[in-house]
Structure formats: structure tokens, C-alpha cells
Amino acid sequence: MADGSDKENDGMGCHRNLTPNRDVLAPRSDVVCRNDKVVFVHSQMYVDLCNNLAKVPGRASAVHGLIEAYGLTKELRLVEPRPATVAELTSFHSTDYIHHLRKASAEEDEEKDIDVSEEFGLCYDCPILPGVYEYAAMVAGATLTAAQCLIDGECQVAINWHGGWHHAKKDEASGFCYVNDPVLAILRLRERFSKVLYIDLDLHHGDGVEDAFCCTSRVMTLSLHKFDTGFFPGTGDIQDTGMGRGRYYTVNVPLRDGIQDSQYFSVFNKVVSQTESSYRPEAVVLQLGADGMSGDPMGCFNLTPQGLGRCLELVLDWKLPTLLLGGGGYHVGNTARCWTSLTAQVLGKSLPPDIPEHEHFTEYGPDYELGISPGNRVNHNSDEYIEEVINTVSENLAHVM
Ligand SMILES: O=C(CCc1ccccc1NC(=O)c1cccc(C(F)(F)F)c1)NO
Numbered sequence: 001m002a003d004g005s006d007k008e009n010d011g012m013g014c015h016r017n018l019t020p021n022r023d024v025l026a027p028r029s030d031v032v033c034r035n036d037k038v039v040f041v042h043s044q045m046y047v048d049l050c051n052n053l054a055k056v057p058g059r060a061s062a063v064h065g066l067i068e069a070y071g072l073t074k075e076l077r078l079v080e081p082r083p084a085t086v087a088e089l090t091s092f093h094s095t096d097y098i099h100h101l102r103k104a105s106a107e108e109d110e111e112k113d114i115d116v117s118e119e120f121g122l123c124y125d126c127p128i129l130p131g132v133y134e135y136a137a138m139v140a141g142a143t144l145t146a147a148q149c150l151i152d153g154e155c156q157v158a159i160n161w162h163g164g165w166h167h168a169k170k171d172e173a174s175g176f177c178y179v180n181d182p183v184l185a186i187l188r189l190r191e192r193f194s195k196v197l198y199i200d201l202d203l204h205h206g207d208g209v210e211d212a213f214c215c216t217s218r219v220m221t222l223s224l225h226k227f228d229t230g231f232f233p234g235t236g237d238i239q240d241t242g243m244g245r246g247r248y249y250t251v252n253v254p255l256r257d258g259i260q261d262s263q264y265f266s267v268f269n270k271v272v273s274q275t276e277s278s279y280r281p282e283a284v285v286l287q288l289g290a291d292g293m294s295g296d297p298m299g300c301f302n303l304t305p306q307g308l309g310r311c312l313e314l315v316l317d318w319k320l321p322t323l324l325l326g327g328g329g330y331h332v333g334n335t336a337r338c339w340t341s342l343t344a345q346v347l348g349k350s351l352p353p354d355i356p357e358h359e360h361f362t363e364y365g366p367d368y369e370l371g372i373s374p375g376n377r378v379n380h381n382s383d384e385y386i387e388e389v390i391n392t393v394s395e396n397l398a399h400v401m
């Protein structure tokens, strides 16, 4: 964690802040948004790369295909991504890890040095497929491109649905995440904004982002996720609130299987509203992994795009520079339904309920409808449990100013 620098940095180590607090005078957010267009990072090459190498092959083109089929791409400002440089990747990741990832990604199977790879988490869940370095660098570059548009005041909202790889650690791949693009974006945003709020709504705990910023109050991380014995990654318990200067600036909301939109939004609304009013962030990064949707093969939460949409609405109402990222989502059609609905919501557009005829139309059978209905599954989150979680988190947040 320590990088030896002597100024307060972004949680790479709990170092005393020797430089004058440059942020005291900085206004809340003096970035005036010159263009109200929503930036959408896209190129065919980027979709092709994500299609082949992401953990769910074919998902990238299904997502883009549905957004395009509903005519939303012409309302968006499409910005081409460029690959992140080694210097950008090593603003968080270790040089050894990035160099190994690049070398291993270029090697044929027989050349691979397995035990070195295992040291970097490059095995099992995170196999080194040929070209994985180019894929990871492009996803990171796309997220950094989106963040830069927010910094330059080109837009108020920027979207990269193929990013959001929240498990990757400084020197270790994890949970099929090779490079932690949310962390890279937050570090970039921190060059312009003194306080950044990260909100993670993926089914899984956003452990890689939490770890990166657990020791700083300049970045607040808030994750709602499934927390249960033996469920990956196993971190994110309610009493994990950060360390040192970062104490109380890590918020974890542990939930159980079967939660539906109403309870989910109720806990989100109470916790995130208190977070915003006590922390007063100047920019927001929102990870919207869709593996909590009803019908996802993960089969844990029982949410719908409407539920996530209400959470998104609350954040957009703050009118802050906001970066939207994807993440998990293993039912291709439902993930496309979710992120298309959320894209339309950012644009203030309502969509017709029937999936338009397009290349991936068959993914949407048998109803061919945009909506996802909750399943009738057991909900293991009693109202008392939810109440208790909200009260505990609220007590912790009382320490934030
Ligand atoms: O979604 C994740 C990562 C889930 C994960 C963690 C650790 C090891 C492997 C994975 N990925 C999966 O479990 C996975 C990947 C692709 C498809 C599926 C499916 F079975 F749900 F479809 C599941 N983080 O937000």
C-alpha cells in the first residue's frame, strides 16, 4: 500500500499530509458544463475487443446493439476510446504486475511461466487469454476517456458500460478483473475534484476500489452488495469503515439473497442521501453491475432496471459530474435491457416496451419486451434486518463531515 510519497495521496498509504491543504479554497465544483450532451465511450473496435475477451462473450455487442436499436446513439455524444498507457495503468497498479500482464498476454501457452503468473492472481478466475493486456488497457483507456470529458467540462454525465472492473488489486488480478478502471478514473478525477464519491451497486462487493482508498477521506467508497458466508469476495462487512484518515469514509451495506427493488431503494435512499449531505462530494463514479438483476445466472438478488433506475435518478439529481460504469451481468439480454433502460433515463427518454427488430433480437425471447419482472423468490432480508443495517450505517456516517 505505501508508495513512500510524503504528501497525503489517494489512499496508497496512510501518510501525513505535508503539503498545504490545497483543497480548502477550491470551490465545491467550479466545472461549468458547456455541453449538456451525455458522453458515451464507443468504437466498433472497442466493442469487438470487449465482445471476445470480456467474461461474458458477446455481451458488449448485445448492449451496444440494443442501445442503437432504440435510437439512443444519435442522442449521445460518441467518443472513441484510446488504450491506457503504461504510465496511466501504473498510477495504481504496480509496474511489475503491468509488465507481467503485458508479457504474459503476448506469450504463447508453452512459454507461460505459471508460478510467476499465480503470484499476480493470473490463473483460475483470471486466465491469461491472448490479447488480455490490449483488452484491459482499452477498457481502462475508455474509462479514463470518460473521466477526462467530465474534468474538461465536456459533459455532466459520461458512460462506459464495458468498464467497472472493481475487483482488480494493485498487483493482482481478481474476479476476472485485470485492471481496476474505477480506481484509475477516481485518481484522475482527484486531480480536479477534491472529494470524489464512489458508489458500487454490483451484486459483489467493490473490494478493489475500497482497498485503494480505505486510508483517505478524499475518496468515499460506498458499496451495496450480497454479503454471505462463502460468497465472493467475502469482504464488505458493515463494520469495515476504513482506516486512519479514511475511517468512516468507507461504507459497506451487506445484503442477503432475494432483495427486491423497494427494500433496495429504501436502504440506498437513506444511506446515499446521508452520505451526500455529510460528505458533499464534487464528482461521482457509479458502478452499475447488472448481476443483481432478476434472472441473472448468479441467482442472488431479485432487482429490476426500475429499481437501479431509481438509485440512478437520485444521484443524477445532484447535478454533479458523474461517471457511469458497468460491471457484472451474466444474463446477456437482461444486462442489455438494464443498461439500455439506464442510458435512456440519463437522456430523459422513455422507451417503447417492445424490443425493436435488430441483429440480436433473438436474445430477448420469449416475450421480446424491454421490462424485467422480479421472480417470486424467497427474500432473506427482513425489514428488521434492513432497519438495523440503515441505523448502523447512519451512526457511522455521523462521524463524516
Ligand atoms: O461479477 C463479478 C465477478 C464474479 C466472479 C468472481 C470470482 C470468480 C469468478 C467470477 N465470475 C463468475 O462467477 C462468472 C463469470 C461469467 C459467467 C458467470 C455465470 F455463471 F454467472 F454466468 C459467472 N464481480 O462483480
Ligand SMILES: [Zn+2]
Pocket (backbone or CB within 6 Å): 202, 203, 204, 289, 291, 327, 328, 329
Ligand atoms: Zn458482480
